[in-house]
Amino acid sequence: MKQVELNSDGARLVATQCGEAPDMLLLHAGGERRHVWRPIQERLARSGLASIAYDQRGHGDSDGSVRDGIEAFAADARAMLRAHPSVRLVVGGSLGGLALLLACAAKPVQTRLSGLVLVDVVPSPDPDRVRTFLTRQGERLGQSPLVDSILSQPTVFLEAAQSLELPLLLVRAGQKGPMSNDEVRRFRALCPHLQVTHVDTAGHLVARDAPVVLADRILDFQQSERGRARGLVSAG
Numbered sequence: 001m002k003q004v005e006l007n008s009d010g011a012r013l014v015a016t017q018c019g020e021a022p023d024m025l026l027l028h029a030g031g032e033r034r035h036v037w038r039p040i041q042e043r044l045a046r047s048g049l050a051s052i053a054y055d056q057r058g059h060g061d062s063d064g065s066v067r068d069g070i071e072a073f074a075a076d077a078r079a080m081l082r083a084h085p086s087v088r089l090v091v092g093g094s095l096g097g098l099a100l101l102l103a104c105a106a107k108p109v110q111t112r113l114s115g116l117v118l119v120d121v122v123p124s125p126d127p128d129r130v131r132t133f134l135t136r137q138g139e140r141l142g143q144s145p146l147v148d149s150i151l152s153q154p155t156v157f158l159e160a161a162q163s164l165e166l167p168l169l170l171v172r173a174g175q176k177g178p179m180s181n182d183e184v185r186r187f188r189a190l191c192p193h194l195q196v197t198h199v200d201t202a203g204h205l206v207a208r209d210a211p212v213v214l215a216d217r218i219l220d221f222q223q224s225e226r227g228r229a230r231g232l233v234s235a236g
Contacts, residue, residue: 018041120206125179133204
């Protein structure tokens with residue numbers, strides 16, 4: 001493991017890289033930090049895959065503010081992809097997933113990637129459900145400008161989702177997650193090629209609650225016929 005730094009729009013973003021020339025970019029959920037991915041990075045490394053996990057702006061050791069809009073987080077994700085051209089698979093939980101969703105909407109980005117994994121997040125979540133969930137969790141993010149930025153522009157996320165042609169995996173949490181079956185069905189209507197898997201033992205923060213299971217789901221997706229067809233190669 002080594003520390004890596006990147007400047008994105010004046011913000012110093014700090015990452016932990018496992019291995020050389022990372023195959024995967026991992027972005028955490030709001031309120032989390034990059035260290036939540038450590039057991040997953042170790043599991044990926046045992047399968048021959050290098051990875052890099054960033055503290056998003058305003059989190060952990062990175063600069064910037066959580067008061068910045070979702071566009072700033074998406075711009076950071078694009079900067080990360082430019083800085084690490086070897087990345088082929090991107091994985092994002094909640095906030096990280098939405099940032100990557102917007103970053104992957106651009107066709108040049110899609111052509112270089114083998115897939116996108118969204119961890120317990122959909123393009124246009126129900127605002128009332130999200131705020132109720134965050135309030136019950138005691139998350140100050142529930143009333144934050146960042147959450148307002150996300151929930152106030154559903155069309156932006158829906159259009160980004162409609163543009164996605166690369167392989168997609170949605171990892172759903174168990175019953176305690178904020179996502180409804182109707183939201184998943186709407187996501188599938190936008191992206192018929194969407195694959196869905198469940199981690200029933202985990203809450204919304206799947207990377208924290210069930211890291212080994214999540215790592216295995218990511219590996220299964222990476223090793224699938226669709227992933228191989230897009231050029232991501234595992235050493236085993």
